[in-house]
Amino acid sequence: METKRAVVSVVGKDQIGIISHVTSVLANNKVNILDISQTILQDFFTMMMIVDVTNISSLEDLQAQLDEVGKKLALTIHVQMEEIFRSMHRI
Amino acid sequence: MDITLNEMLETIRMVQMENLDIRTVxxxxxxxxxxxxxxxxxxxxxxxxxxxxxxxxxxxxxxxxxxxxxxxxxxxxxxxxxxxxxxxxxxxxxxxxxxxxxxxxxxxxxxxxxxxxxxxxxxxxxxxxxxxxxxxxxxxxxxxxxxxxxxxxxxxxxxxxxxxxxxxxxxxxxxxxxxxxxxxxxxxxxxxNPVEDNPFMAGAFHGAGEGEVVLNVGVSGPGVVLNALKRHPDADLGEVSEVIKKTAFKITRAGELIGRVVAKRLGVPFGIMDLSLAPTNAMNDSVAEILEEMGLERVGTHGTIAALALMNDAVKKGGAMASSYVGGLSGAFIPVSEDNGMIRGVQEGALTLSKLEAMTCVCSVGLDMIAVTGDASAETLSAIIADEAAIGMINKKTTAVRIIPVPGKKAGEMVEFGGLLGRAPIMEVNQYNSVKFIQRGGRIPAPIQALSN
Structure with a gap:
C-alpha cells in the first residue's frame, strides 16, 4: 500500500510542553512521525513534522483533536497532505 | 528531495496571511x-x-x-x-x-x-x-x-x-x-471571443466542443503576488516580472493539484486550469494594489497599462509552466466593484472609464462590474459594448462588458451589490450620444486578422 504523508505545522508563542502535547495526540492516533524540525522565528515557535497518515481514515478527525491542543496552548496547528507542498515547491 | 522548513512556511504563510485560495471549482x-x-x-x-x-x-x-x-x-x-x-x-x-x-x-x-x-x-x-x-x-x-x-x-x-x-x-x-x-x-x-471552458462567473458556460461533464479550476491570489512584491521594494521591473512569475507558478501548481484531486474523487475528467488573478474585497486581495506596489501613486495614473501588461504577462508565463492544461480566460481581472484598490482609484479621480477600457487591451477580460449613471441610454451601453468588442476582435482576445446602469443614481454615489459582487462608485458616461451609429445595425465584418488560413 502506498504511504500517505502529511505535514503538521505548529506556530505560536514558545512555551513548555508544545512538542509533548502535539506528539501525544499523534501517538494516540497511531500516527508515526517521519521527520521533525523546529525553529524560533521572530519570537514565534515554529515546528513542522512530516507524519505517516496511511492508516488514518479521517484527517478531519485528527485536525479536530489538534485544534483542541491548539486552543489550550494558543497555537495554530494544521495538518495538510504533503502533496500540496511538493507540488508547489518541486517540479 | 524533502521539503524544507522554509518552503513549508511559505505555503502556510500564503494561505493563512495572504489569501491564497482556489477561487472556484x-x-x-x-x-x-x-x-x-x-x-x-x-x-x-x-x-x-x-x-x-x-x-x-x-x-x-x-x-x-x-x-x-x-x-x-x-x-x-x-x-x-x-x-x-x-x-x-x-x-x-x-x-x-x-x-x-x-x-x-x-x-x-x-x-x-x-x-x-x-x-x-x-x-x-x-x-x-x-x-x-x-x-x-x-x-x-x-x-x-x-x-x-x-x-x-x-x-x-x-x-x-x-x-x-x-x-x-x-x-x-x-x-x-x-x-x-x-x-x-x-x-x-x-x-x-468568449471561451468555452471558463470557470469564472458570471461568464461561464459549457461550450459546444466540451464533453458530457468536466471540472475546471480557477485560481486566485492577488494577495500572494502583492506580498511577494512587498518583499522586493527595490527590484527593477525585470526582477518584478520574475517575482510575479515564480509566485504565479506556485499558486497554479496548488490549484492544479486541488482540481485534479476533486475531479478524481468525483469521477469526472479534469478540464483546465484558469490562471486568472481575481481580486476580492478582502483586505490586500487587490489587483490595483499590485500595480500601486510597482510604483504608481494610484491605479489609473500614467503607467498603469504598462504595469498591468507586465503583471498579466508574468502571471501567464508562470502559470503556463505550472499546468499541463491551461485554459479559460487566464489573465488578470479588473472588476471595479470587487477590488478595493480599483474602487479607491475611481473615488479619488485617478481611474476613469476610458482608462479602464484601455487597460482591457492588455489583460483579461473587459469592463467588469462597472456601475454607471442610471440615465445612460441603451444606445450608449451598446456603444460601450461595441468598443470593447472591437478591442477583443482586433486583438484576438476575450473581452467582455458587465455594466450596471443603476437606476436613479448619479455620478459619485456608491452602490452596494452585496457579497462577492461588492460595491461600486457610479461612473459617468460620455455626454455625447452614439445613437445613429448603433441604429445603423448590421454586422461589422471580420477583421483581416481572421484571414489566417
Missing part, C-alpha cells in the same frame, strides 16, 4: 440531451442531470479543502448555453428553465450557475432571440443563475444588431431590479 455539464418535446419532462431532465453530476461537488470540494489546507471559495456549475436546447419554446418557458436552473443551484448549495446564454456573434436564431428576450426577467426572478451573450469574435466580426439589442436588455434588466440597484446586470456578461 466549476463543473461543466452538457445539457444537450435534455431537450424534450414535453416541456415538463425537459425541466425534469435538466434538474435531474445537473443534480446527478454535481450532487457531491460541494461536499467533495470541502473535504479536499480540509485535507490539503487550501480553501476553495466557490463551487459552481456551468451548463450548455440554454439557447442551444431551447428549440421553439416561448419567452416565459425560457424563464421557467432559468428557475429550474436556480432551483438546482440552490438545492446543491452552489453559489452561481452559468449558462443562461446565447452565442449570436454572427447571427441570431429564433431560439437565441427568445433566450435574449427572457434574460431581464430570468435574472430578476432567480438569484444564482448567470447569463452571457456572445456578440462578436475575431472570425465572424461583430453582430451589431445583437449589440443594439443587448443595450436594451441591460437597461431593462436594471429597471426590473431597481430596488436592488440593478443587480440583474451584475449577472449578465456580453462577450467578444
Amino acid at each position: 466549476t463543473m461543466g455539464i452538457s445539457l444537450k440531451d435534455c431537450a424534450d418535446a414535453d416541456f415538463n419532462k425537459m425541466k425534469d431532465r435538466i434538474y435531474g442531470k445537473i443534480t446527478h453530476y454535481a450532487g457531491q461537488l460541494k461536499s467533495v470540494a470541502e473535504q479536499v479543502e480540509k485535507e490539503y489546507g487550501i480553501p476553495i471559495i466557490n463551487k459552481r456549475i456551468s451548463v450548455t448555453p440554454i439557447a442551444e436546447i431551447l428549440g421553439d419554446r416561448s419567452v416565459s418557458e425560457a424563464v421557467e428553465i432559468a428557475k429550474t436552473l436556480d432551483r438546482a443551484a440552490k438545492d446543491l448549495d452552489v453559489d452561481f450557475l452559468g449558462g443562461f446564454s446565447a452565442l449570436v456573434h454572427k447571427g441570431m436564431t429564433k431560439a437565441d432571440a427568445t433566450l435574449i428576450e427572457a434574460i431581464p426577467e430570468a435574472l430578476t426572478v432567480t438569484d444564482r443563475v448567470c447569463s452571457s451573450v456572445s456578440i462578436g469574435n475575431t472570425k465572424a466580426g461583430i453582430n451589431m444588431d445583437a449589440v443594439r439589442k443587448m443595450g436594451e436588455i441591460i437597461k431593462e434588466a436594471a429597471e426590473k431590479t431597481k430596488e436592488q440597484n440593478g443587480i440583474a446586470c451584475a449577472k449578465l456578461v456580453v462577450f467578444c
Whole structure:
C-alpha cells in the first residue's frame, strides 16, 4: 500500500510542553512521525513534522483533536497532505 | 528531495496571511440531451442531470479543502448555453428553465450557475432571440443563475444588431431590479471571443466542443503576488516580472493539484486550469494594489497599462509552466466593484472609464462590474459594448462588458451589490450620444486578422 504523508505545522508563542502535547495526540492516533524540525522565528515557535497518515481514515478527525491542543496552548496547528507542498515547491 | 522548513512556511504563510485560495471549482455539464418535446419532462431532465453530476461537488470540494489546507471559495456549475436546447419554446418557458436552473443551484448549495446564454456573434436564431428576450426577467426572478451573450469574435466580426439589442436588455434588466440597484446586470456578461471552458462567473458556460461533464479550476491570489512584491521594494521591473512569475507558478501548481484531486474523487475528467488573478474585497486581495506596489501613486495614473501588461504577462508565463492544461480566460481581472484598490482609484479621480477600457487591451477580460449613471441610454451601453468588442476582435482576445446602469443614481454615489459582487462608485458616461451609429445595425465584418488560413 502506498504511504500517505502529511505535514503538521505548529506556530505560536514558545512555551513548555508544545512538542509533548502535539506528539501525544499523534501517538494516540497511531500516527508515526517521519521527520521533525523546529525553529524560533521572530519570537514565534515554529515546528513542522512530516507524519505517516496511511492508516488514518479521517484527517478531519485528527485536525479536530489538534485544534483542541491548539486552543489550550494558543497555537495554530494544521495538518495538510504533503502533496500540496511538493507540488508547489518541486517540479 | 524533502521539503524544507522554509518552503513549508511559505505555503502556510500564503494561505493563512495572504489569501491564497482556489477561487472556484466549476463543473461543466452538457445539457444537450435534455431537450424534450414535453416541456415538463425537459425541466425534469435538466434538474435531474445537473443534480446527478454535481450532487457531491460541494461536499467533495470541502473535504479536499480540509485535507490539503487550501480553501476553495466557490463551487459552481456551468451548463450548455440554454439557447442551444431551447428549440421553439416561448419567452416565459425560457424563464421557467432559468428557475429550474436556480432551483438546482440552490438545492446543491452552489453559489452561481452559468449558462443562461446565447452565442449570436454572427447571427441570431429564433431560439437565441427568445433566450435574449427572457434574460431581464430570468435574472430578476432567480438569484444564482448567470447569463452571457456572445456578440462578436475575431472570425465572424461583430453582430451589431445583437449589440443594439443587448443595450436594451441591460437597461431593462436594471429597471426590473431597481430596488436592488440593478443587480440583474451584475449577472449578465456580453462577450467578444468568449471561451468555452471558463470557470469564472458570471461568464461561464459549457461550450459546444466540451464533453458530457468536466471540472475546471480557477485560481486566485492577488494577495500572494502583492506580498511577494512587498518583499522586493527595490527590484527593477525585470526582477518584478520574475517575482510575479515564480509566485504565479506556485499558486497554479496548488490549484492544479486541488482540481485534479476533486475531479478524481468525483469521477469526472479534469478540464483546465484558469490562471486568472481575481481580486476580492478582502483586505490586500487587490489587483490595483499590485500595480500601486510597482510604483504608481494610484491605479489609473500614467503607467498603469504598462504595469498591468507586465503583471498579466508574468502571471501567464508562470502559470503556463505550472499546468499541463491551461485554459479559460487566464489573465488578470479588473472588476471595479470587487477590488478595493480599483474602487479607491475611481473615488479619488485617478481611474476613469476610458482608462479602464484601455487597460482591457492588455489583460483579461473587459469592463467588469462597472456601475454607471442610471440615465445612460441603451444606445450608449451598446456603444460601450461595441468598443470593447472591437478591442477583443482586433486583438484576438476575450473581452467582455458587465455594466450596471443603476437606476436613479448619479455620478459619485456608491452602490452596494452585496457579497462577492461588492460595491461600486457610479461612473459617468460620455455626454455625447452614439445613437445613429448603433441604429445603423448590421454586422461589422471580420477583421483581416481572421484571414489566417
